[in-house]
Amino acid sequence: MNRARGRALIVGNWKMHKMAGEGRAFAEALLSRSASLTEAVELVVCPPFTALAAVAEVLREGPIALGAQTMHQGEFGPFTGEISAPMLRELGVRYVVLGHSERRAFCGETDSAVNAKVHAALRFGLVPIIAVGETADEHAQGLAHERVRAQTRAAFAGVGADAAATCVVAYEPIWAIGSGLVDEPYGAARTIGGIRAAVPGLERARVLYGGSMKPANAAALFAEEPIDGGLVGGASLELESFIALAAAARHRLPL
Numbered sequence: 051m052n053r054a055r056g057r058a059l060i061v062g063n064w065k066m067h068k069m070a071g072e073g074r075a076f077a078e079a080l081l082s083r084s085a086s087l088t089e090a091v092e093l094v095v096c097p098p099f100t101a102l103a104a105v106a107e108v109l110r111e112g113p114i115a116l117g118a119q120t121m122h123q124g125e126f127g128p129f130t131g132e133i134s135a136p137m138l139r140e141l142g143v144r145y146v147v148l149g150h151s152e153r154r155a156f157c158g159e160t161d162s163a164v165n166a167k168v169h170a171a172l173r174f175g176l177v178p179i180i181a182v183g184e185t186a187d188e189h190a191q192g193l194a195h196e197r198v199r200a201q202t203r204a205a206f207a208g209v210g211a212d213a214a215a216t217c218v219v220a221y222e223p224i225w226a227i228g229s230g231l232v233d234e235p236y237g238a239a240r241t242i243g244g245i246r247a248a249v250p251g252l253e254r255a256r257v258l259y260g261g262s263m264k265p266a267n268a269a270a271l272f273a274e275e276p277i278d279g280g281l282v283g284g285a286s287l288e289l290e291s292f293i294a295l296a297a298a299a300r301h302r303l304p305l
């Protein structure tokens with residue numbers, strides 16, 4: 051593992067799951083069960099907005115970081131239903147997922163909106179986790195590299211190399227999300243190599259794999275040097291599987 055990229059990173063994306071009380075209970079259990087893991091693996095949980103405050107209260111300044119699943123690019127303003135970076139910062143949020151394929155598909159989030167959000171996150175001190183990925187058709191046509199490199203370049207337009215190096219990119223093939231299908235580890239690692247080469251600074255940034263990552267397939271993915279961790283949906287909702295993923299990520303580190 052390239053030590054310059056630091057610890058492995060496992061991000062739990064809860065999507066539209068867990069009430070505030072469930073989130074709080076999960077965070078308490080995770081905190082007490084993960085003490086031996088957090089030195090080697092950075093853990094982030096991304097609850098829905100309605101559970102952020104309850105989870106923040108549990109995680110406070112501890113070793114597990116809080117993330118949000120999206121945000122608006124503005125600071126304040128007439129944007130009904132939106133949440134800004136300063137509002138997230140006020141709750142103790144440190145990471146924000148931007149451009150998840152579900153937001154691109156269901157909420158019309160464009161490459162240029164993702165780019166504006168990346169700039170806003172950096173300006174207000176949040177670490178963006180930028181999701182990119184190709185559709186099943188693009189994958190079948192051999193267009194995955196081209197697609198994710200274009201998305202990555204668009205997301206980072208106008209971002210300097212040093213700032214880009216502080217960001218996280220998540221390569222999430224859309225056909226693998228929630229489907230039980232997982233990209234072949236060597237192929238995912240090659241695509242991630244292409245992502246790193248697309249934007250100056252990303253050779254130093256953490257790049258994750260996402261899409262049906264489970265304890266059973268994680269070790270093979272983490273054995274690939276370019277994969278720094280995972281953006282995890284379904285398997286992040288159960289404490290045991292989330293902890294098993296963190297343990298698998300820890301084992302990739304040389305002692």
Ligand code: PGA
Pocket residue numbers: 063222226227228229260261262263281282283284285
């Ligand atoms: P999944 O979701 O792990 O349930 O496939 C990953 C994601 O959408 O971030």
